[in-house]
Amino acid sequence: MPRRPPSRPVTVRDVARHAGVSQPTASLVLSANPTARVADATRQRVVDAAHALGYRPNVLARALVRGRSFAIGVLVPDLRNPFFVDVVSGAERVAAEAGYAVLLCEQGRTPVQQHLEMLRGRQVDGLLIDAAGASELHADALDGLNVVLVDEPVAALPGVVTDAARAGELVAEHLLALGHREFGFLGPADPVWSARMRERGYAAALRRAGVELRTAWWRRTPATIAGGQSAMRTLLAGAARPTAVFCANDLLALGAHKACALAGVRLPEALSLVGCDDIEMARLVTPELSTVSVPARALGARAARLLLDELRTPGVARRPRQPLAVSLAARGTSGPAPRRAA
Amino acid sequence: MPRRPPSRPVTVRDVARHAGVSQPTASLVLSANPTARVADATRQRVVDAAHALGYRPNVLARALVRGRSFAIGVLVPDLRNPFFVDVVSGAERVAAEAGYAVLLCEQGRTPVQQHLEMLRGRQVDGLLIDAAGASELHADALDGLNVVLVDEPVAALPGVVTDAARAGELVAEHLLALGHREFGFLGPADPVWSARMRERGYAAALRRAGVELRTAWWRRTPATIAGGQSAMRTLLAGAARPTAVFCANDLLALGAHKACALAGVRLPEALSLVGCDDIEMARLVTPELSTVSVPARALGARAARLLLDELRTPGVARRPRQPLAVSLAARGTSGPAPRRAA
DNA sequence: TTGTAAGCGTTATCAT
DNA sequence: ATGATAACGCTTACAA
Numbered sequence: 001m002p003r004r005p006p007s008r009p010v011t012v013r014d015v016a017r018h019a020g021v022s023q024p025t026a027s028l029v030l031s032a033n034p035t036a037r038v039a040d041a042t043r044q045r046v047v048d049a050a051h052a053l054g055y056r057p058n059v060l061a062r063a064l065v066r067g068r069s070f071a072i073g074v075l076v077p078d079l080r081n082p083f084f085v086d087v088v089s090g091a092e093r094v095a096a097e098a099g100y101a102v103l104l105c106e107q108g109r110t111p112v113q114q115h116l117e118m119l120r121g122r123q124v125d126g127l128l129i130d131a132a133g134a135s136e137l138h139a140d141a142l143d144g145l146n147v148v149l150v151d152e153p154v155a156a157l158p159g160v161v162t163d164a165a166r167a168g169e170l171v172a173e174h175l176l177a178l179g180h181r182e183f184g185f186l187g188p189a190d191p192v193w194s195a196r197m198r199e200r201g202y203a204a205a206l207r208r209a210g211v212e213l214r215t216a217w218w219r220r221t222p223a224t225i226a227g228g229q230s231a232m233r234t235l236l237a238g239a240a241r242p243t244a245v246f247c248a249n250d251l252l253a254l255g256a257h258k259a260c261a262l263a264g265v266r267l268p269e270a271l272s273l274v275g276c277d278d279i280e281m282a283r284l285v286t287p288e289l290s291t292v293s294v295p296a297r298a299l300g301a302r303a304a305r306l307l308l309d310e311l312r313t314p315g316v317a318r319r320p321r322q323p324l325a326v327s328l329a330a331r332g333t334s335g336p337a338p339r340r341a342a
Numbered sequence: 343m344p345r346r347p348p349s350r351p352v353t354v355r356d357v358a359r360h361a362g363v364s365q366p367t368a369s370l371v372l373s374a375n376p377t378a379r380v381a382d383a384t385r386q387r388v389v390d391a392a393h394a395l396g397y398r399p400n401v402l403a404r405a406l407v408r409g410r411s412f413a414i415g416v417l418v419p420d421l422r423n424p425f426f427v428d429v430v431s432g433a434e435r436v437a438a439e440a441g442y443a444v445l446l447c448e449q450g451r452t453p454v455q456q457h458l459e460m461l462r463g464r465q466v467d468g469l470l471i472d473a474a475g476a477s478e479l480h481a482d483a484l485d486g487l488n489v490v491l492v493d494e495p496v497a498a499l500p501g502v503v504t505d506a507a508r509a510g511e512l513v514a515e516h517l518l519a520l521g522h523r524e525f526g527f528l529g530p531a532d533p534v535w536s537a538r539m540r541e542r543g544y545a546a547a548l549r550r551a552g553v554e555l556r557t558a559w560w561r562r563t564p565a566t567i568a569g570g571q572s573a574m575r576t577l578l579a580g581a582a583r584p585t586a587v588f589c590a591n592d593l594l595a596l597g598a599h600k601a602c603a604l605a606g607v608r609l610p611e612a613l614s615l616v617g618c619d620d621i622e623m624a625r626l627v628t629p630e631l632s633t634v635s636v637p638a639r640a641l642g643a644r645a646a647r648l649l650l651d652e653l654r655t656p657g658v659a660r661r662p663r664q665p666l667a668v669s670l671a672a673r674g675t676s677g678p679a680p681r682r683a684a
Numbered sequence: 685t686t687g688t689a690a691g692c693g694t695t696a697t698c699a700t
Numbered sequence: 701a702t703g704a705t706a707a708c709g710c711t712t713a714c715a716a
Contacts, residue, residue: 009486056459056462056463057463058406058463058465059463059464059465060402060405060406060411060464060465061406063402064400064402064403064406069402071445071464074446079427079428079430079431080427080431080622082424082427085421085422085424085427086421088421088446089421089422089448092446092447092448093448093450096447096452096460101445101460101464102445102446103413103443103444103445103446104416104430104434104444104445104446105434105438106431106434106435108435110438117398118438118443120398121398121399121400121401122401122402122413122443123400123401123402144351225622225626254626257626258625258626261628280422280567281623281626283600284567284596284599284600284623284626284627285626285627285628286603286627286628
């Protein structure tokens with residue numbers, strides 16, 4: 001029975017004493033070191049003692065001496081976006097299974113720099129940075145840090161990405177096939193790589209089809225539901241309006257969806273609306289949001305896996321990897337272009 | 343210029359050497375110890391040296407000697423529920439501002455016990471457990487751990503709660519005032535305190551009003567959108583159906599909302615539906631979900647604050663606190679009871 | 685006011 | 701195969 005005064009935690013010393021061996025021997029057994037050549041009888045005594053006393057290794061002490069903390073940081077811009085939550089969740093699972101702890105950092109209004117300092121101080125073995133503006137950092141802010149960038153490629157830094165340009169392209173193709181010729185776009189005000197690439201893929205595909213883009217229908221707004229809602233309201237208030245609008249993420253699209261509902265603009269009859277991410281909410285609204293499925297959890301999981309691989313064998317993360325595939329999820333908010341009214 | 347070989351990180355020793363003082367003196371200055379009586383000139387030299395070298399204290403080493411890691415664990419059942427995400431987010435902010443790191447644990451299918459072992463090994467100073475079944479733990483699983491329970495009161499353990507029973511009561515009053523007499527309920531299959539209390543408050547208020555509850559309309563299902571959807575589908579398929587349904591959380595309610603849309607049951611004309619939590623999505627669906635506002639971020643923030651207070655001055659967390667107030671957000675899915683058809 | 689010495693719990697490098 | 705001994709980076713008595 002592990003019935004002991006809970007005051008002082010059990011250390012290797014206690015185990016060693018209890019097993020009648022020296023402290024380092026106990027350590028050798030308990031740290032599961034492969035080079036540990038210790039007599040089976042001794043090993044058993046130590047293991048038993050550890051079990052009997054309820055020994056639990058102090059990860060901090062281990063980290064200090066080994067120079068590895070077995071913890072990683074995960075930095076995301078905003079947990080209000082389920083996409084990032086899924087990235088975190090996917091990463092957490094992989095990390096946990098490998099015995100790594102996850103130090104969660106939500107960027108919020110705190111500068112990235114500051115989060116990095118904190119993580120550095122805590123000796124994280126590496127970190128995941130998701131769309132938090134890593135490209136704008138001071139050169140040696142990431143110096144000596146094992147980092148995997150998520151959806152934010154920077155030359156010479158390992159990262160995982162989704163096929164963001166393809167996402168925009170898919171939307172353009174879908175809408176063009178439905179006969180649309182007047183296109184709008186809603187994107188985040190901040191320079192987020194994935195959003196920019198989605199925009200670029202969309203715009204490029206449209207231009208290839210000979211569509212002329214109107215800047216009045218191209219809007220930037222905070223990447224939130226409220227932002228999407230107000231941007232769409234403004235768009236609808238304009239003299240002319242597009243027949244199809246692509247939103248760089250589902251949060252924006254859902255806000256836009258709402259704005260349409262409030263303005264009495266019927267989807268998809270009066271306007272086609274397509275988002276990107278395919279968060280769970282996308283299927284809750286009526287009509288269901290047409291969007292592009294982006295595997296957020298898989299993205300986070302892959303990023304974590306890449307980071308852990310890199311920690312195990314430095315250099316492997318450099319090998320470029322295929323972007324994660326995306327796919328169109330055509331649902332209820334995209335339909336044939338209306339006959340020209342104006 | 344912090345231009346040094348990035349190989350070996352700067353330690354107090356380096357700073358001390360650079361400043362021409364002994365290592366402990368440097369430590370005394372840098373650890374901002376209030377008892378540090380050190381000459382201003384010396385202090386300045388140390389501070390300058392630290393700055394010049396880009397010194398960053400090793401939090402792990404500090405933790406080891408001080409017996410405080412300045413890290414807390416946060417354990418939540420499921421990040422797919424935005425309510426828990428908000429709790430995490432609120433807690434993270436408070437923790438970060440106080441210089442504490444957050445070790446995130448998503449329960450998932452891993453037993454709580456295992457998460458606790460991990461956090462214990464990492465010497466967290468305390469932890470927040472949100473509705474993860476802490477009440478069912480082995481007696482000394484939390485032994486010696488500073489824990490604050492969130493929405494899951496256990497005798498003699500500090501915690502913060504919302505006024506869950508009141509939430510159910512508010513819904514009952516609201517629906518009764520609208521003339522309803524036939525009530526249904528959808529709750530999670532797992533024994534979650536807040537859900538049970540919401541249910542209880544609802545049921546009690548209904549009984550007080552002389553309403554007879556029908557067990558066929560009282561259903562348990564996984565606490566997800568899918569769960570809510572299928573439970574509502576089943577409910578609607580029954581011979582008789584209630585005129586009003588309360589869902590123990592918004593995820594369930596949104597699933598139910600969806601099921602109604604698919605079944606052609608008009609809200610609120612044919613059925614009144616009320617959720618609980620007031621997650622952001624609640625206002626996105628059409629008609630907007632009537633629900634009860636529960637301050638999730640504030641809950642997480644308060645929990646973190648309580649935990650940090652407790653760490654600073656042990657014992658304060660024992661003082662019982664008022665539950666966080668909830669308020670009805672009557673929106674579009676609740677309306678007058680339909681005239682009896684059957 | 686400052687330097688010396690000890691120690692936090694662990695792992696790692698040696699002799700033995 | 702095992703046991704001293706040192707080290708990781710830091711804090712904290714205590715002595716000078």
